[in-house]
Amino acid sequence: MTKYFNLVNSFIYKEIKTIFSYKFHFVIKFLFLLFQLIIFYYFCSLISKDYFKFLFLGLLFSKIFSHTTTLLETIKQDQFAQTIYITFSFPYSEFTILLCNFCAKTTIFLIELLIFIIFSILFFNIKLNLQHLIFLIFFTIYTIIIFLWYTIVSSSLTFLIKKSEHLLYLINSLIDILSGVYFPISVLPPILQNISYLLPTTYLLSFLRNTISQSKITYELLFYPTIFGFILLPISILIFNFVLKRMLKIGRLAIY
Numbered sequence: 001m002t003k004y005f006n007l008v009n010s011f012i013y014k015e016i017k018t019i020f021s022y023k024f025h026f027v028i029k030f031l032f033l034l035f036q037l038i039i040f041y042y043f044c045s046l047i048s049k050d051y052f053k054f055l056f057l058g059l060l061f062s063k064i065f066s067h068t069t070t071l072l073e074t075i076k077q078d079q080f081a082q083t084i085y086i087t088f089s090f091p092y093s094e095f096t097i098l099l100c101n102f103c104a105k106t107t108i109f110l111i112e113l114l115i116f117i118i119f120s121i122l123f124f125n126i127k128l129n130l131q132h133l134i135f136l137i138f139f140t141i142y143t144i145i146i147f148l149w150y151t152i153v154s155s156s157l158t159f160l161i162k163k164s165e166h167l168l169y170l171i172n173s174l175i176d177i178l179s180g181v182y183f184p185i186s187v188l189p190p191i192l193q194n195i196s197y198l199l200p201t202t203y204l205l206s207f208l209r210n211t212i213s214q215s216k217i218t219y220e221l222l223f224y225p226t227i228f229g230f231i232l233l234p235i236s237i238l239i240f241n242f243v244l245k246r247m248l249k250i251g252r253l254a255i256y
Helices: 002-021 023-047 049-067 071-080 096-124 130-146 149-163 164-177 190-196 200-213 219-250
Strands: none
Touching: 002 023, 002 096, 023 049, 023 071, 023 096, 049 096, 049 130, 049 164, 049 200, 071 096, 071 149, 096 130, 096 219, 130 149, 130 200, 130 219, 149 164, 149 219, 164 190, 164 200, 200 219
């Protein structure tokens, strides 16, 4: 296990160096989130203060879910820089290397998420206590694990069609709408509501809102996403291995 921790630590070190090397990008990303919160806070104040908390939790979940596709950015950069073979030169399987890389990114993401939440508490009147913060950390880790299959599939898609970020952005945006990130799914047309109830994200977001807003822990909402995730995980690994072997065979792994 030590060698895997060392590999994760090396990727964490790389992520930290990247952040300090591209400080402007980090600042812009933070300012964008701040601007987004200000806009939503203003419009929600015209409707209802309770609605902002509803929306905030939706945006928080959207941020967590979108993290599941961040690995494709690393793959894209390695392909573009022609360094992906160097990345895969470690004495580990390609899947292990990418998984450790994702663990490193998740560690940094948890820190960013905590900063985002604390900032929202201080400046946007979001009422969260220490128990809520601890819950959100575990909820984030759980969500990322449950959607590990989505991370693997999105990575496979990036290997296969290269510029997959626009497609995944569209999919993530549709999932946000159908899962109730911005408004209750009850306002959607019946056919879209039926689709919403097929998405595991709908249940996870409901669980998050029930726990934070109503202090009501509804574990039954986690049953469907958990089963869904564990069924698709081995399938996603098979897809990843197939796509990777195919790209290596035809020599298109490093082509972007």
